[in-house]
Amino acid sequence: MKKFAFALHGGAGTILKSAMTPEKEKAYRNALSQALSAGESILKHGGSAIDAVEKAVIEMENSALFNAGYGSVFTHDISHELDASIMDGNGRRAGAVAGIKRIKNPISLCRKIMDKSEHVFLLAEGAEAFAREEGEELVPESYYSTDSRKEQLLKIRDSLKTQLDHADDQLKKFGTVGAVALDTAGNLGAATSTGGITNKRFSRVGDTAIIGSGTYAENGVCAISSTGWGEYFIRCVAAYEVAALMKYGKMSIEDAAGKLINETIPEMGGDGGVIGVDQGGNITMPFNTEGMYRAKVDSESGPQIYIYR
Amino acid sequence: MKKFAFALHGGAGTILKSAMTPEKEKAYRNALSQALSAGESILKHGGSAIDAVEKAVIEMENSALFNAGYGSVFTHDISHELDASIMDGNGRRAGAVAGIKRIKNPISLCRKIMDKSEHVFLLAEGAEAFAREEGEELVPESYYSTDSRKEQLLKIRDSLKTQLDHADDQLKKFGTVGAVALDTAGNLGAATSTGGITNKRFSRVGDTAIIGSGTYAENGVCAISSTGWGEYFIRCVAAYEVAALMKYGKMSIEDAAGKLINETIPEMGGDGGVIGVDQGGNITMPFNTEGMYRAKVDSESGPQIYIYR
Numbered sequence: 001m002k003k004f005a006f007a008l009h010g011g012a013g014t015i016l017k018s019a020m021t022p023e024k025e026k027a028y029r030n031a032l033s034q035a036l037s038a039g040e041s042i043l044k045h046g047g048s049a050i051d052a053v054e055k056a057v058i059e060m061e062n063s064a065l066f067n068a069g070y071g072s073v074f075t076h077d078i079s080h081e082l083d084a085s086i087m088d089g090n091g092r093r094a095g096a097v098a099g100i101k102r103i104k105n106p107i108s109l110c111r112k113i114m115d116k117s118e119h120v121f122l123l124a125e126g127a128e129a130f131a132r133e134e135g136e137e138l139v140p141e142s143y144y145s146t147d148s149r150k151e152q153l154l155k156i157r158d159s160l161k162t163q164l165d166h167a168d169d170q171l172k173k174f175g176t177v178g179a180v181a182l183d184t185a186g187n188l189g190a191a192t193s194t195g196g197i198t199n200k201r202f203s204r205v206g207d208t209a210i211i212g213s214g215t216y217a218e219n220g221v222c223a224i225s226s227t228g229w230g231e232y233f234i235r236c237v238a239a240y241e242v243a244a245l246m247k248y249g250k251m252s253i254e255d256a257a258g259k260l261i262n263e264t265i266p267e268m269g270g271d272g273g274v275i276g277v278d279q280g281g282n283i284t285m286p287f288n289t290e291g292m293y294r295a296k297v298d299s300e301s302g303p304q305i306y307i308y309r
Numbered sequence: 310m311k312k313f314a315f316a317l318h319g320g321a322g323t324i325l326k327s328a329m330t331p332e333k334e335k336a337y338r339n340a341l342s343q344a345l346s347a348g349e350s351i352l353k354h355g356g357s358a359i360d361a362v363e364k365a366v367i368e369m370e371n372s373a374l375f376n377a378g379y380g381s382v383f384t385h386d387i388s389h390e391l392d393a394s395i396m397d398g399n400g401r402r403a404g405a406v407a408g409i410k411r412i413k414n415p416i417s418l419c420r421k422i423m424d425k426s427e428h429v430f431l432l433a434e435g436a437e438a439f440a441r442e443e444g445e446e447l448v449p450e451s452y453y454s455t456d457s458r459k460e461q462l463l464k465i466r467d468s469l470k471t472q473l474d475h476a477d478d479q480l481k482k483f484g485t486v487g488a489v490a491l492d493t494a495g496n497l498g499a500a501t502s503t504g505g506i507t508n509k510r511f512s513r514v515g516d517t518a519i520i521g522s523g524t525y526a527e528n529g530v531c532a533i534s535s536t537g538w539g540e541y542f543i544r545c546v547a548a549y550e551v552a553a554l555m556k557y558g559k560m561s562i563e564d565a566a567g568k569l570i571n572e573t574i575p576e577m578g579g580d581g582g583v584i585g586v587d588q589g590g591n592i593t594m595p596f597n598t599e600g601m602y603r604a605k606v607d608s609e610s611g612p613q614i615y616i617y618r
Contacts (some may be wrong), residue, residue, distance in 0.1 A: 077501045092545065121515075202438055203434065240553070
């Protein structure tokens with residue numbers, strides 16, 4: 001039984017070692033390490049799981065490397081629409097947003113919705129109006145406009161004209177960030193945030209905004225954050241599926257998350273990964289893609305950071 | 310084992326017999342009966358569960374009596390924002406929309422998203438742009454503006470100024486419509502649609518748009534449609550909870566839905582109801598409110614329509 005445990009991900013997908021430079025890999029490892037120690041530092045000083053997952057996700061939202069917050073990908077219309085959700089295992093309270101265009105840290109807005117409103121899920125301008133009433137400063141939409149993401153969009157938009165298969169492959173590069181934690185008081189928490197998929201149209205929302213699919217936390221069971229092909233994660237209610245297999249199927253978190261990622265999701269035709277922690281502080285981080293940016297730490301072992309299988 | 314089975318709801322909530330006139334009750338019974346026979350007629354001629362649930366929800370969306378489609382309640386800004394979702398148990402395919410302002414039948418847009426796009430969940434204007442590309446005609450927002458709903462809004466807005474508790478009570482009158490079906494080919498389907506809550510702000514979305522909370526269908530297990538205080542249904546992943554209790558907890562649909570509605574939801578502080586059908590054609594319709602507009606029919610028994618406990 002660990003006193004605290006903490007894990008995070010920066011997205012699963014086609015992360016090929018052959019396409020990675022040593023400099024880029026170092027930058028990712030540094031960013032993961034920084035987010036990990038932000039969460040760890042809260043937990044080892046007796047802070048709450050929900051504070052730790054929020055803080056770690058804020059760190060990743062503020063980095064240009066991950067597809068969330070500042071580093072969010074562009075939509076087809078050269079715009080941005082961000083999704084996020086958070087859940088406190090203590091009381092199963094939750095907050096979620098979708099279609100966000102003007103909030104620096106969508107995960108903190110989720111936290112405010114959870115703590116200060118009677119609602120769980122707010123959309124787009126409505127969510128931003130709530131943020132304004134809560135005194136939050138809105139950022140201009142250009143805040144998210146990094147050059148590398150715009151380049152990605154233009155490349156995909158061009159290739160879509162001539163080469164559909166290739167474009168499909170590009171769309172599958174999942175970028176999502178997330179964190180799960182067990183704190184020293186025995187509370188579980190989970191948080192997930194994303195910029196969606198490059199070149200997306202029609203205000204498509206994936207699993208990241210959906211409590212039960214992208215994010216779930218319940219004291220006594222587990223905390224889960226998903227990353228992957230969102231449509232499949234919605235259709236199999238991915239995050240809660242892990243909890244249900246544990247609660248009613250009496251599975252360990254490792255077996256439950258493994259079944260989801262190695263059987264259910266691929267059998268439906270999807271792919272991706274999850275991170276999870278249970279009430280005993282056991283961490284699992286399965287994925288069925290080439291790689292998943294991920295890191296973990298607990299009260300008994302030091303930080304561990306991984307990218308590939 | 311029934312050849313087909315069909316059930317629908319027109320919302321759970323504070324439906325007091327003392328506040329109901331004989332004329333009003335007759336109008337509700339007629340509307341429920343019409344929607345029921347629209348679905349039944351498809352199923353008894355060998356049509357699909359997904360066609361039956363879509364058709365029955367369209368009937369209710371087109372009625373001024375239910376809070377969905379034409380009869381949708383007003384938001385705080387004297388506007389409308391509709392949510393809906395549909396799921397085919399055959400392949401666990403799904404479609405969902407939130408924040409809709411210009412679609413006559415949101416449930417049919419969900420069906421189109423499920424059948425014709427690679428996505429599951431589209432928002433607001435994005436979903437409407439997809440509808441336009443699919444050749445669907447958009448309605449002016451005034452289409453949903455019925456006098457009785459505007460009167461409800463103005464009454465609540467006024468009372469909010471002076472009497473918060475009373476207003477809270479009013480907000481709890483849940484209006485949602487939904488249907489579940491088992492067809493003669495053994496496929497299950499579920500659909501749910503709503504105008505949300507009167508006087509809502511910040512583009513709040515409840516469980517109706519959420520696959521796993523408002524709607525869920527999986528062949529071999531069950532089809533579920535929820536109605537109730539949406540925030541609680543999201544936080545306990547209500548629709549999938551019933552399926553999980555059946556799949557992994559080996560419960561009957563009656564026990565699983567009963568546990569959700571009589572234990573889990575009220576223990577969290579919420580209320581509402583669900584309708585469900587399992588692979589054997591067993592229908593359950595539990596609720597913990599004063600009443601729930603509901604009806605059912607199957608290959609062995611004629612139509613049955615209920616309002617109160």
